[in-house]
Amino acid sequence: MPYNTLAYSLYKSIWAGLDLVFPPVCGGCEKIGSRWCEECQQRVQVLRGTLCEVCGLPLEGANICNSCLADKPHFRALRAWAVYDDPVKKALHKLKYRRDIALGDALAKYMAPFVRGLDWHIDMIIPIPLGRQRYKDRGYNQVGMIARPLSLALGVRFAPKILIRRKETRTQVGLTRQERLENVREAFEVGTEARGKSILVLDDVSTTGATLSSSAKALYSSGAKDVFALTVARALPHHDLRQV
Ligand SMILES: [Zn+2]
Ligand SMILES: [Zn+2]
Numbered sequence: 001m002p003y004n005t006l007a008y009s010l011y012k013s014i015w016a017g018l019d020l021v022f023p024p025v026c027g028g029c030e031k032i033g034s035r036w037c038e039e040c041q042q043r044v045q046v047l048r049g050t051l052c053e054v055c056g057l058p059l060e061g062a063n064i065c066n067s068c069l070a071d072k073p074h075f076r077a078l079r080a081w082a083v084y085d086d087p088v089k090k091a092l093h094k095l096k097y098r099r100d101i102a103l104g105d106a107l108a109k110y111m112a113p114f115v116r117g118l119d120w121h122i123d124m125i126i127p128i129p130l131g132r133q134r135y136k137d138r139g140y141n142q143v144g145m146i147a148r149p150l151s152l153a154l155g156v157r158f159a160p161k162i163l164i165r166r167k168e169t170r171t172q173v174g175l176t177r178q179e180r181l182e183n184v185r186e187a188f189e190v191g192t193e194a195r196g197k198s199i200l201v202l203d204d205v206s207t208t209g210a211t212l213s214s215s216a217k218a219l220y221s222s223g224a225k226d227v228f229a230l231t232v233a234r235a236l237p238h239h240d241l242r243q244v
Helices: 003-021 038-043 066-070 088-097 102-118 132-138 144-154 177-184 210-221
Strands: 077-083 124-127 163-165 188-190 198-206 226-234
Touching (some): 088 102, 088 198, 102 226, 163 210, 198 210, 210 226
Parallel strands (some): 077 226
């Protein structure tokens, strides 16, 4: 056997051996065999019924929800692939805190047809950036881990450097809508490459869309043509949805 062929066979068998020792585990249910299993995919909850044209929240008897009417977000539309609940919630947690970065690719594969179905014309995908310190602590931006394979699947540019987080914002958890808006106000700055472009801004989870709205405002003021917003998941309150 020529040396190269032998070396390649060895290389392949080493990887096969590694796969045997460390087989991929599902990010939603820990089952061994794949990073995102078919059963978990079947359990993904989609947002059903009529959605607010702007922010994508389920609502009844109107096209636009009360909070968008009162204070219209800056993005053209926000949509989410799934409701923020298991198994997606668990997978996002693993991606963010347990360095299970291969999950980004597994989720992007399923998100791509959803984004195509929205029929948005987009030139590039920008992941919501982390602040410098948080990026340093975590070592990676979990949203970028989804945005990059999603860009590849959709055949559009992955542009992680255009949007910069100017200030470190505290977590939005537990804040009211007004506090969230205040927390992320003027949080971003934008490079010149946004000019004239249709942009999709991606985040992992949204509640009121305040962070995405703030990023859209910054992108528009730098000359972006259109800004659409997408999240992997949308946290839904359990009380009256129209009050969000
Ligand atoms: Zn699973
Ligand atoms: Zn709305």
